[in-house]
Amino acid sequence: MTITTAQDKVFAEPREAIADFRFGAEVAQVFDDMLSRSVPFYGEIQRMVSELAQDIVVPGSNVYDLGCSTGTTMLMLDRALPENVNFVGVDDSQDMLVKCEQKLRESGMKRNVNLECVDLHAGIEIKDASLALMVLTLQFLRPLHREKLIADIYKGLGDNGGLILVEKVLGEDSHFNRLFIKHYYDYKRRNGYSETEIAQKREALENVLIPYKLLENRELLLRAGFRYVDVFFKWYNFCGIVAIK
Ligand SMILES: C[S@@+](CC[C@H](N)C(=O)[O-])C[C@H]1O[C@@H](n2cnc3c(N)ncnc32)[C@H](O)[C@@H]1O
Numbered sequence: 001m002t003i004t005t006a007q008d009k010v011f012a013e014p015r016e017a018i019a020d021f022r023f024g025a026e027v028a029q030v031f032d033d034m035l036s037r038s039v040p041f042y043g044e045i046q047r048m049v050s051e052l053a054q055d056i057v058v059p060g061s062n063v064y065d066l067g068c069s070t071g072t073t074m075l076m077l078d079r080a081l082p083e084n085v086n087f088v089g090v091d092d093s094q095d096m097l098v099k100c101e102q103k104l105r106e107s108g109m110k111r112n113v114n115l116e117c118v119d120l121h122a123g124i125e126i127k128d129a130s131l132a133l134m135v136l137t138l139q140f141l142r143p144l145h146r147e148k149l150i151a152d153i154y155k156g157l158g159d160n161g162g163l164i165l166v167e168k169v170l171g172e173d174s175h176f177n178r179l180f181i182k183h184y185y186d187y188k189r190r191n192g193y194s195e196t197e198i199a200q201k202r203e204a205l206e207n208v209l210i211p212y213k214l215l216e217n218r219e220l221l222l223r224a225g226f227r228y229v230d231v232f233f234k235w236y237n238f239c240g241i242v243a244i245k
Contacts, residue, residue: 005032011200021204023069023093031070031099037191039136040184040235046073046135048232049164050080052242053131056162057081061130064088066120066153067137071100078109086112088126092119121145126156135166138217139209146220154224157245163226165241166233168211180236214239 008030021027027034035042050073057063059082065073068089077087091097097115104113118124120141126132132153138146153163171177188198212220214231218241221229226243233240 006030008034008037010034011197011204012194014196015200018200018203021201021208023091023096025095028070028093028095028099031096032072035069035072035136037193038188040187040238041233045166045233045240046076048240049073049133049135049166050076052162052164052232053077053133054080056131056160056242056244057085058130058158060084060128061158062086062088062126062128064090064124064126064129064132064153064156066090066124066132066134067140068100068115069093069096071103073133073135074100074104074113075107075109078107078111083111085130086114089113089115090118090120090124091115092117120149123148123152124156126153128158129156130158130161132157132161132163134163136168138165139167139211143210143212147223150220150224154226154245159245161245163221163243163245165217165221165243167214167217167239167241168209169214169217169237169239170211171237172213172215177237183236211237214241217241 006029010026010030053063063077063081063085065087068074068091071089074087074089089100094117097117101115141149171180185198218229221241221243226245228244230242231239232242
């Protein structure tokens with residue numbers, strides 16, 4: 001079933017002042033289009049996530065999608081994982097969860113899914129989990145809270161459980177960081193975003209999306225205790241990392 005989404009025009013009109021980016025109703029309505037045009041290889045990343053999930057998830061366990069937004073990842077996972085695996089989708093945006101619930105219902109998904117409105121800054125208790133996902137979400141948490149959240153996830157995973165992290169990242173030094181960002185904005189232009197849209201969104205995200213370097217994210221996972229940590233995806237300033245407890 002194809003679920004259509006409205007085109008992202010959130011930053012199309014010039015604004016006098018740019019407020020911090022919010023995952024409110026306006027963004028939730030166009031979110032799927034926003035991600036498909038703003039995240040390089042978004043569809044391929046989702047495909048890889050569900051492929052890796054099949055390697056990691058054990059029957060009868062729970063899978064947590066932290067920052068689930070409109071449920072795109074859970075829809076992909078539903079086709080890949082056994083029926084007796086339960087999904088827990090977590091987000092602190094009620095607007096995203098409404099859209100998520102609607103998308104899952106319209107897809108005809110039969111699986112046991114709990115959607116929870118939780119602010120991850122307060123940490124999370126995860127239970128009977130073989131997999132946790134943070135797809136483009138950790139970057140939105142204030143750095144002060146990241147270590148504790150990763151520790152909570154580690155604690156709640158069973159042995160050999162996994163964490164899949166997808167993040168926007170800084171280049172390892174400022175030289176490559178500049179080049180990667182230049183190529184990223186070219187990518188957005190190719191996908192139809194105007195100079196106004198690119199500039200205004202960049203400003204809106206400035207205090208909200210705080211990327212780490214890839215190696216800083218890797219260190220964060222190793223410090224939490226994960227035994228194996230590897231990169232499964234990299235495109236300029238985006239990366240996917242898989243970690244096993
Ligand atoms: C870029 S989106 C994630 C995209 C989604 N995982 C996907 O693959 O389509 C980030 C999500 O994290 C949520 N989020 C941001 N800060 C959060 C917080 N402190 N607690 C819970 N969710 C948060 C936002 O509401 C948003 O839905």
